[in-house]
Amino acid sequence: MKKLLSILGTITLVGTVAPNVVACHNKKIIGNESITAKDIEVFNEIQAKAIEKINQKIKNIPYVDSMKNNLSKIYSKVNKGDIEPYQLKLNNSDDNKLATYFINNFTKIFDDVNRDLQNEYSNYFTNELPLTLDDQKNIVKVSFIDVENLRNKFPSDVNPEPFSAVRVDYKATIQLKFKQMYASFEITNIYNVTENVDTLRAFSDKAVVFLIENIKDYFLELETVDLSENKIFKPLYDQMIWDFSKDTTELNGVLKNSFKEYIASKTEFKNISITYNDTDLIKKEQDGQLTADNKGFNGLSKTKKARDLSLANWVDPNTSKNDPWKRLSGATVENFVNFYKTKIGDVFNIDKDDNLNLGTFKINLNYLNVFGLGLSGNVKDKNDEDLTIALNLSGKAIDKKLTNWGKIVVQFLKYSDDLGEHTRVIVSNIFNLLTVSKQDFKQMVIKNQKNGLKSVVKIIIDGFKNSDEAKDLEDLELFNLITHPLLSNPIGHSRRYEPNILVWDKEIEEKWAVMFTFGKSFDAGLYYSFASNQNSDEIVDFEVSPKGSD
Helix, strand or coil: CECCCCECCCCCCCCCCCCCCCEEEEEEECCCCCCCHHHHHHHHHHHHHHHHHHHHHCCCCCEEECCCCCCHHHHHHCCCCCCCCEECCCCCHHHHHHHHHHHHHHHHHHHHHHHHHHHHCCCCCCCCCCEEECHHHCEEEEEECCHHHHHHHCCCCCCCCCCCEEEEEEEEEEEEEECCEEEEEEEEEEEEEECCHHHHHHHHHHHHHHHHHHHHHHHHCCCEEECCCCCCCHHHHHCCCCCCCCCCHHHHHHHHHHHHHHHHHCHHHCCCCEEECCCCCEEEEEECCCCCCCCCECCCCCCCCHHHHCHHHCCCCCCCCCCCCEEHHHCCHHHHHHHHHHHHCHHHCCCCCCEEEEEEEEEEHHHEEECCEECCCECECCCCCECEEEEEEEHHHHHHHHHHHHHHHHHHHHHCCCCECCECCEEECCEEEEEECHHHHHHHHHHHHHHHHHHHHHHHHHHHHCCCCCCCCCCHHHEEEEECCCCCCCCCEEECCEEEEEEECCCCCCCCEEEEEECCCCCCCEEEEEEECCCCCCCEEEEEEECCCC
16 A cells, blocks of 8 residues: 655745735635646736736835825815825715725726736736736825924924825725736735925925934844844744745734834823834845755745655655655654755755845835834944844754654654554655545545545644644744645545545646645645646646555
């Protein structure tokens, strides 16, 4: 009897956003058409480029002259002391007229980007545009800008008569449909609206100088840090959030929390109203060394072959190379770590004293409002240049986490290695077999008919995590066994000559994949696919059998 265990990770690509643009993402399959690795690559690429192109067109927070754009009525929507912004009611004619300016302003940018993408991907979009702006989900909020306090705290050479100003946050929902894949993401634009643009800009310049002077030391301490040692970023290391090439949400989250605490502790800001926008504080300047391809194997790689990376390639190294059958019982932590670093995630194959660069970043002042006024620019260093933060990860810290993952994987394989009567599981580079309790297998047979492969792997991983074998494993909460969410979720079948085994193999036409993952999120963490049918020449079967059924 042979056994193969396999898990395949998902590919999701999240684009870099502009200083005053924030994006949130939701993806799903909306049809049964077969999805290929190339399709997913193009789908993610289009979404990333959509945000990047908007980023290029919106560099800083725009200043809008209310007198020239017929927006004077917007000042009546908020008053000094208002804690919450006022959301314009789009079904109200007066509010709708005000909101239309900002919606139209963004729509011009959106249309330009949409046409650019259509031209760039004309072989896919001949008679339609790739993006759609959801008019039913527009959100426009107005916040008060305290001009009087700005004048008092940051006096400038310009001293005009009192004037009004508000900040407007416009959130747009954009949809992308490519073949049978669908994505929805939100983008927020920020505007400073005023009767006196020049003076408000002057106040902003003064506020930025004051702010940089009083927060510079905080960020100077972060110019070069190890993710595993710095108290701000260590939670990301602990949760295996290492890859910021596609998404910096978690990175922004921990830094924002720390920065807010710092601001609250500074006496210099005691009498200054500082609020925060739904935008990035830390913006990626340059990618790090981690990529989706070099940190793991998701089953869709163009440079790695599934059969070369199956369990049989490392679980039993003492077996003759000419023997295709390998025992799960031969798996060791050292085997796993060495195989992963040399064959799967080769970017981690560094000396313990060396460092892996995770990217360089700049700090956006657009995240901050002073007395309601949205700011622009970046934090400066001692030389008055844009301050850059370099995030690194030591080889020693990498090895520690890979070892923890290896301990879990090996224990999982041992948990799944029981055919009864002292018979152990054997795997090859073309199939994997896992065993589960007879009770769990009965449940799988029922769930499989209704919910397919996804329900089966959930029963497997839940059973393992609740077992005595797993209870003392460090980082167990980061470990998972999943199916690829952008591929099919097919129903397994049984062979006539092996009725007690559920099988996913070449007989199933829909594309599927199974993999181990390690980390709080798939995109930021690690993944190892060991069974899939993505390539007809590289199919690695996934089979499940009840324990003691040989």
